[in-house]
Amino acid sequence: MQKTRRQVRNFIGGEWVEGNGRETEPVYDPATGETIAETPLSTKEDVDRAVKAAGAAFADWSKTPVVQRIQVLFRYKMLLEEHFEELRDLVTLENGKDAKDAGGEVRRGIEVVEFACGMPSLLMGESVRDVARGIDNVSHRFPLGVVAAITPFNFPCMIPLWTMPVAIGAGNTYILKPSERTPLTSQRLVELLIEAGLPEGVVNIVNGAHDAVNGILEHPGIEAVSFVGSQPVAEHVYRHGAAHGKRVQALAGAKNSMIVMPDAVLEKAVPNIVSSAYGNAGERCLAGSVLVAVGEAGDRVVEAVKEAAEKMKVGPGYEEGSELTPLIRDSHRDRVKDYVDLGESEGATVALDGREPPLEDGFFFGPTILDNITENMRVAREEIFGPVLSVVRVESLKEAVDFTNGSSFGNACSIYTENGAAVRYWRENVEAGMLGVNVGVAAPMAFFPFNGIKNSFYGDLHATGKDGVRFFTENKVEIARFLSEPETAEAVKMPTEAGP
Template sequence: MTTTDTTAPRRYPLLIGGEHVHAPGGRLFTRTSPAHDRVVGEYVEATAEEVDLAVETARKAFDDGRWRDLPGMERARVLRRVAALVEEHAEELARVEALESGKPVAQARGEVATTAELWYYAATLAQHAYGDAHNALGGDYLGLALREPVGVAGIITPWNFPLLIVSQKLPFALAVGCTAVVKPSQLTPGTTLILGDLLTEAGVPAGVVNIVTGRGDVGARLSEHPHVDMVSFTGSTEVGKKVMTAAARTLKRVELELGGKNPQVVFPDADLDAAVDAVVFGVLFNQGECCNSGSRLLVHRDIADEFVRRVVEHARRVVVGDPLDETTKVGAIASDEQLRVIERLVGEGTEAGAELLLGGHRLDTPAGRFYAPTVFDHVTADMSIATTEIFGPVLSVLRFGSLDEAVSITNSTPYGLSSAVWTRDVDTALAYARRSRAGTVWVNCFMDGFPEISFGGYGESGIGRELGRHAIDAFTELKSVVVHTGPRRSPWVPLEGTDRP
């Protein structure tokens, strides 16, 4: 199941003010590879003091304009250099990501490639962050709407896609002139810290991007800090609510990308071969540790028995194993805590009466923590496995008989991140897409993403949008400027000694 990897643990400092900051007094924490049970990284355990220093450094860098006042073309050049360096260091980044997170290295390479695409795309927005003008206010007025950077952005990222998700935020903040303090998850901070060095190499001025590592108290301090102007957070809905509460103390804006319980809805007229593969991919990709995981299958009763049988057989062929093995499709569960969550919810599904067709147990391996691909059939919409984000390779199958019923089941959870519909009928596809309360609806595809397409959720799946041209909204303020030309008309109180009416 696992291969031997004897690479020595890598030690990572903080990045503050363009300088590496090592742990005063030796305050370090480590990351054990979830697949190999050996330490792969050592990181600085930041305190409030380091967080405050990072924020004040970012504040100074913003206020003195060293990045904010550069022409958009100059910022774009730097962001393109970052993208090129990500491509140059792709193998290093992918390997660190696989070791820290447990995901297959082949998948990690794909994520690194997408990361570079995000930086290239964000660079275009550095030159296309437009305001507006209003020239129909009367002959002696001109109205301007200026789009200005919000200031210091606090960026808090999760453990499941550390490099990809920081790159859904940071380059867009930089594109419009913000400075930033980034706090990656304590489970997978390595690739973010490597990215920090690439930013320096690419020419991002010292102090513009600062990276601090540690546990939840670091993120909490960042969220409440009075000199942070906005917080962008990706993670669980539970923690997202805490971030929002902390941010409310200073009324800073928040952007939240949170949980999901995303359905794939399959109608009888669909391309069933494509749908089977997409359903298995959707729930097993990244071990199911994905906010976009297609963890619910809604299948029409007319085809349910045969379709579910095919899903189970297809899932049996998926290779679960060492993340460093090129053939692996499903790697290790990221932590013992997450493994316990999966085991608890699978137990609840069994107790509730769902029919376990596949898996439902931890795999017996000499090292690491691996969970078998799992499929439950005859799940009802009130079961916890149909409403709770499991964050594991667990599929819940629910059956429906009409479009109305499919929509009702889709919208029966607090989440609204994404959904998918499989049908050859355009009327059915568009009717479902319009009625599904989700930020993204895929039609005859699943988890097909592009830097140009906005991403975010309804309800408890979050606030705001990442990616696409709307990504800069969270990192900018709109300022109205009203310009009057010529003499002031109709003074409120006539000036003494004038002949104005």
Template sequence: MTRTIPHFVGGSLLTPDSGRFADVFDPSTGSVQARVPLASADEVRRVIADAEAAQPGWAATNPQKRARVLMRFLDLVHRDMDDLARLLSSEHGKTFEDAKGDIQRGLDVIEFATGAPHLLKGEYSTEAGTGIDVYSLRQPLGVVAGITPFNFPAMIPLWKAGPAIAAGNAFVLKPSERDPSVPVRLAELFLEAGLPAGILNVVHGDKEAVDVLLEDERVKAIGFVGSTPIAEYIYATAAAHGKRAQCFGGAKNHLVVMPDADLGQVVDALIGSGYGSAGERCMAISVAVPVGDETADALAAKLTERVAQLRIGPSLADGIDYGPLVTRAAVDRVTDCIQQGVDAGATLLADGRGLVVEGYEEGFYLGPTLFDHVTTDMSIYREEIFGPVLVIARARDYEEALAIASDHEYGNGVGIFTRDGDAARDFAARVNVGMVGVNVPIPVPLGYYTFGGWKRSGFGDLNQHGPDSFRFYTKTKTVTSRWPASPLRSVAEPVEAGASFVMPTTR
């Protein structure tokens, strides 16, 4: 009998009652391994109610004690790391080591969030006026929610939930229905670490569940990662209902290759960042921009040679470079994108379509694909493919390369490989992209900096993790305080009597 993945609500695994389910596949074999419930609107409202009831007590808990729960959670995840990684791999399709990286990058933000006692400190000014002190407080919003994607089923839920919980909020997570087991297991580990019941809840669902989170006035903020059309919808709908929102969408990340770059390093970078996790990363490098035909010809030759050596197989097998895509629909969509590139006249150097892995013939596999002579009007350049497809878009000179990277509608991540410090410095200052790597292929900032793209890659004023996450999940209260002079003090000055009708100033 196919197992059912439960909701996690109020500290307990909850049997669904909506009667609606979606299949969860094993991408390596193509078989259905579980089913996940799709919550009804009433079920989501009950989850919100549980979170709302639990939140005041958690908010009143000393920030240091909240941080200690996160510290215990870190130990528990490290204890169970291998089991979590295997579970993640079995539903997503990424390799075992890549799955552990997914979890660890989430833990990096949990580690940062243990600094909540410091990060929640306000400001204080004494004698802002005669006998007047002004200070600020950072207070939690209440109930907040996160809607997270399939491609990082551990990392992004932890990026969202960690700072929110550390700041004193209750959190409702709606993970992807494609690989929902790890988020539930992480919620159980938080409970084991001492998090009160109802502070972290996991509810599975589709648009019906999402719309309740967007429209219910008890939910004060929404964090989202996914495609740009959905990010726009969630951002606009949340704003229309008076909520804060940080929504991160699609990407088309470029890597500019200068003529002086070490091509060995460049090829390693492009192979790993372009094809790792089957290209299902929002920070994957999907466009190489070599400067000059000589650089481009040499790069294309080296990439073609390396692509032919890549090993693809089931996610938990030893010695593979990447595993299957998450669903058959994902394979079909990427296959269609490849055909569009062929039809548009791009040079197909490696064709990954039709890959069959012996013994896993029904798995969701796609081989590495490489295009050259791609122009900026082609769909394979304009659109996020989200698969193991790398394209080469040649630039005549540095300025054209800078323009190619800057002019795309997405502005998530970009990199430059060069030995020239002046070129790197100029590029980092001028490129119109939110995250920049210099001789670094995947410029994901560390947990104590913020993560966020520009243009149609990100919607909202504040980014994920780093100090922005605590700003997003808290509201600032500013107190202006004046105490009359005490008659017990011999130096007390008399208090002026009478009302003032003048706007107070410090002059």
């Protein structure tokens, strides 16, 4: 059945407007391949209009008391809860992930809104009295001005909510450039924010691709840019944005190891490993994409994971029970297939082959396992971003950690063991910013930073948590003394009997 096409528009200065770009990018339902919308590819002129609108709104919004700003966020949180299922289904429609993963994404986004509702406490400065005789030292947090976020296709609800509530709660005005592949959820998020009472111009949307991104990075009126996406683009955003004087946080790619020790509780670990590797079709930067089997764990865990993966139900995210959902585009499916072909040519064993499309319609790719991977293979080091699990076999925990540390990425690493000493050795030596102990997707809560390192992150201050607040604020440090003497008690006017 043909779906009704949805309209995608820019939102600038409180109005839904058409972009100046003449070209559009199709938005697909990945489960069917059907075009459900067209994203306008906006120009630098569109970016400039959004910056002017945000700049005009900044003066009033930044002076609005923080306790009033968060009333909008409290109402927004309520509206997000009321429209939870609608948002979940929008994520499934344009991204393809199943209802469970989509609902989890919406929930994690709402948690950041809850965190941002605590902005009065998060914006508190620091003070020390009498740093010298009669002199006090204090610090204050101020909003930056107009800020922007460039967000990816794989989490169209959660990742805009990583920055939008924090940025505006801190007093900034904000421009969102969602992925041109998944603009519908972002549009609905902003509609609900306006319904919550946000003033005109505080939040704006500019849809588009390269021209819009470079327009944001080059515009002198934008003070800070947050980005989430692939490593090459993240590096471009960081370098280009910094060259134009901007504060930049750029969250990049990953190649996350899941280390399985011989004492791992496999009956509980394997479902977790399968979920990490194949959930959201492997299209997430916290996916466990490399299984590092230590010693005698090797054959047992590989066989168990293969057996579980073979039983996964492949299907559209909106069908109950679907476990392996489609990739975002046919072109991306071709890219994932090319990597499996490459791994086979490099000498890997294709223990489970998903290259033949498991369903006729849509952009599906079957669960795949590449066994006997060695550290010099490209499939061991490069991000595939699909339902492909690479298996490396080593003899010791040290070898497992050394293999993991050989990656240029440092987003996440998980270990499956009941041995506390092994956990401590791994924690102290592994080079990854987010760690999971018997947890395959080591996603921090909203009040902690999303803490990738190495080539998984460019910048100094991470997204979410207190890092996110610091990223969207400027610290001013004041040192003060007063040179006059206080009035004597006799000179002070006493209050009247009617006064307090």
